[in-house]
Amino acid sequence: xxxxxxxxxxxxxxxxxxxxxxxxxxxxxxxxxxxxxxxxxxxxxxxxxxxxxxxxxxxxxxxxxxxxxxxxxxxxxxxxxxxxxxxxxxxxxxxxxxxxxxxxxxxxxxxxxxxxxxxxxxxxxxxxx
Amino acid sequence: xxxxxxxxxxxxxxxxxxxxxxxxxxxxxxxxxxxxxxxxxxxxxxxxxxxxxxxxxxxxxxxxxxxxxxxxxxxxxxxxxxxxxxxxxxxxxxxxxxxxxxxxxxxxxxxxxxxxxxxxxxxxxxxxxxxxxxxxxxxxxxxxxxxxxxxxxxxxxxxxxxxxxxxxxxxxxxxxxxxxxxxxxxxxxxxxxxxxxxxxxxxxxx
Numbered sequence: 001x002x003x004x005x006x007x008x009x010x011x012x013x014x015x016x017x018x019x020x021x022x023x024x025x026x027x028x029x030x031x032x033x034x035x036x037x038x039x040x041x042x043x044x045x046x047x048x049x050x051x052x053x054x055x056x057x058x059x060x061x062x063x064x065x066x067x068x069x070x071x072x073x074x075x076x077x078x079x080x081x082x083x084x085x086x087x088x089x090x091x092x093x094x095x096x097x098x099x100x101x102x103x104x105x106x107x108x109x110x111x112x113x114x115x116x117x118x119x120x121x122x123x124x125x126x127x128x129x
Numbered sequence: 130x131x132x133x134x135x136x137x138x139x140x141x142x143x144x145x146x147x148x149x150x151x152x153x154x155x156x157x158x159x160x161x162x163x164x165x166x167x168x169x170x171x172x173x174x175x176x177x178x179x180x181x182x183x184x185x186x187x188x189x190x191x192x193x194x195x196x197x198x199x200x201x202x203x204x205x206x207x208x209x210x211x212x213x214x215x216x217x218x219x220x221x222x223x224x225x226x227x228x229x230x231x232x233x234x235x236x237x238x239x240x241x242x243x244x245x246x247x248x249x250x251x252x253x254x255x256x257x258x259x260x261x262x263x264x265x266x267x268x269x270x271x272x273x274x275x276x277x278x279x280x281x282x283x284x285x286x287x288x289x290x291x292x293x294x295x296x297x298x299x300x301x302x303x304x305x306x307x308x309x310x311x312x313x314x315x316x317x318x319x320x321x322x323x324x325x326x327x328x329x330x331x332x333x334x335x
Binding site for chain 2: 004016
């Protein structure tokens, strides 16, 4: 497939794809492992039906999402499989009883299950480490 | 030794240089790499954190390899390291690491196959008049065993690429254990898409 770009064979570690084809019972369906990350997040269709191999994908990889869930706006998608997310917030200055705008940038992994992510999109980011 | 695994000596995520505020701690220690080579077995034991042990294999010559589609494992001799995705140097020096593609001796697997299915595997088709049929093939079998072997007949088909490898006596396998940690070189025989992938890589390197 086209997803074998690296020097080592990309595969999901738990799946055994070389079972002998016993005549009629040849399993032609895409053998894929995926999981439900919990917290009410729906697992994308592309994660179940797609062919990509990504060990850092929350649904088809070996990471568990736990801890904080943050949201932000995508600033750049130029990196391979990661996006920069900009989170804006207001910081209160007590002396003047007023707020000031501040922001923090956050690099987050973008699973290949999400296609067509553009700068300006709002995303939800889950903590994994 | 001085190898430490801390992040305090590295620059932070923003690029700021971190000041050193404490000495190296024992729990951050790192050890020299084992660089397991092919040769007569030589394994050193290391006492690690918590009083546990790690077996640093310095030289290994055999390992337990599984044939996935037949669901069996046999102890086999290692012959040579053939491909390493990370570093060609490790191939040249025959260093055994997890994920290295190696060649292993095919005879234990062929013996098992011929005993299990009573069919020849990887035998040269060339006319050899003096060739004596292997002991497993021509063994006298009881009726019960004969019936069992007959019932396995349809499943006895082996992939042609694998069969060629049996003919040469060397199978391609990949190491899935960590010899420097467990002291063993275990793995599985490459089959199917994975085998094609690595065979292509090896050929394009030659």
